[in-house]
Amino acid sequence: MVAVDDLGDHLRLLADGTRLRLLHLLDAEPLTVAELQETLGLGQSSISGHLAKLKQSGLIHDVAEGASRRYRMRSDVATHLAAAWGAVRGLSADDFQTRADRERLTELRKTNAAGWVDRVAGSLDREYAPGRTWAALCQGLLSFARFGRCIDVGAGDGSMAELLAPRCEQLTCVDPNPAMVAAAVKRIDALRLARVTVLPAGGEAIPLPDACADSVLFLQSLQYIPVPAAALREAVRLLAPGGRLLVLTLVAHDQAEAERFGHRHRGFTPRQLVGWARGLDDVRCEPLPAEPRPPHFQSLVLTARKPE
Template identity: 65%
Template sequence: MSAIGDSLRLLGDETRLRVLHLLETEPLTVAELQDVLDLGQSSISGHLAKLKQAGLIHDLPEGSARRYRIREDAEGRLRGAWSSVRDLSRQEPQFAADSKRLAEQLRTRGTSWVDRVAGSLHREYAPGRTWESLCHGLLLFAHFGRCVDVGAGDGAMIELIAPQAESLVCVDPSEAMVAAGMERVKTLGLDCVSYVMAPGEDLPLADASCDSVLFLQSLQYVADPAKALGEAARALAPGGRLLVVTLLRHDFAEAERYGHRHRGFSIDELKRWTRVLAEHRVVTLPAETRAPRFQTVIVTAVKGAARSKKAR
């Protein structure tokens, strides 16, 4: 009950609500908030500190200043409380007047949205500019050939992969997942996609029979990841490519709620388990903004051409 009371007290201050309404519209500095709200620096900074401490906003450096914005990953109840208060108070004359002053200030300053987000565009929302749309677009340039998705689950990714593959074999050890995946394939009418129920450590595939093997956040579910990656290498044809998207080593027990058998993997482990392959590339992504801030690592590798007896 104290958490609810804290949220209500935090959002019960009119100045803090004015600040939040403005930040919901535009990430702003203390100086910009001062100009719009006509309040002193110490007052604004004090309210920002309380909102930041509560986890509802965060700030990022911009030159010698700091720009404040609403946290998309704020704690659920707090974010929900703010959403409710925002919707109830949106039409209040005071908040409407603040928004009008902000728009006028930005117009007078002559800065466009593009100019204001230069250097931080990757953190900003823009209509249509989502990771989903970018992935769909970039995948049109991909070619997976004879593809195998290990730990495919219920086929959430097949709509992205199948159009760019000659064939797609989805492998999963769960009977329920395979049944759901087959139903999805039937609904979508994807003739090039098939499902096989099998563990990643024992792929029912002939040697050198595929052009690409994918582990898309599935390796952490496999009992013996080293063996599964060895199986992938065996099944790849010369020149075939391996793609592993998984979690970097972590200490968060929360992952076990999702059935993970492993708390991520180190880069050294992933390279060691795929040492029979070549041309390794490793990319680590920034930690997730949502607690406990898991971090993803991506590894790609290529199977070299088989050496002839004479070359040996």
């Protein structure tokens, strides 16, 4: 049974006209503070203050979206609070102000949608659009990839296997850490991935025959390997003629923070990677854009091909 004090708190929360207007709009769709301002014609501080109270109550939550935060109704609202909101929502759904807010939001949606493409021209990489996430784009592009007989060196717990396996004739996940190997076996069994094996081994000495791979991958794993130069020599040995090497690692840095993640090396220079890829042709090595958040780690990608 709900306590009388709690019930009073719920009713006081829902008795405020501005909070009620906010809830009706958020019940229809998730919105940012800027969108709520434009719809309600109220100041940012007023709206933010009411949103904070609604969030504290557990009725709404917010999710980061670029530089903004989008507020939405929670699906796990406490039973008695949900019942109180349901009753108040039903009583106020046809209120003149509620209908006017909905109509205003609909008109703003039409206006903003018409100008969205023009507005984001030149900054599309920093704007959110449904489905246009880096994860979705990368997975889509990956559909074009064909890795043949692939060796993923430093595969960890096999988190990339689900993406890589459908594009491989055979995928071998290599890692020296027993806990990671056990987790990879469990993951691959659970996903029922065919043609995937897990091999416990260090990157410097992989117990596989010469020229057995069409591709060798180091996906942010080189910085964990004790002797990275030896690991790349081993990759050259394993590659069949025409086989391809991909190394994704960190640019050389001076951030001690990386050691907290078990890194043995503070990144590498392009000159180091190119030097360790001796024996391969078409060697390309270039840095990627730095991460937006401090300490702004930057990745380095090297690709190369073994002569036929």
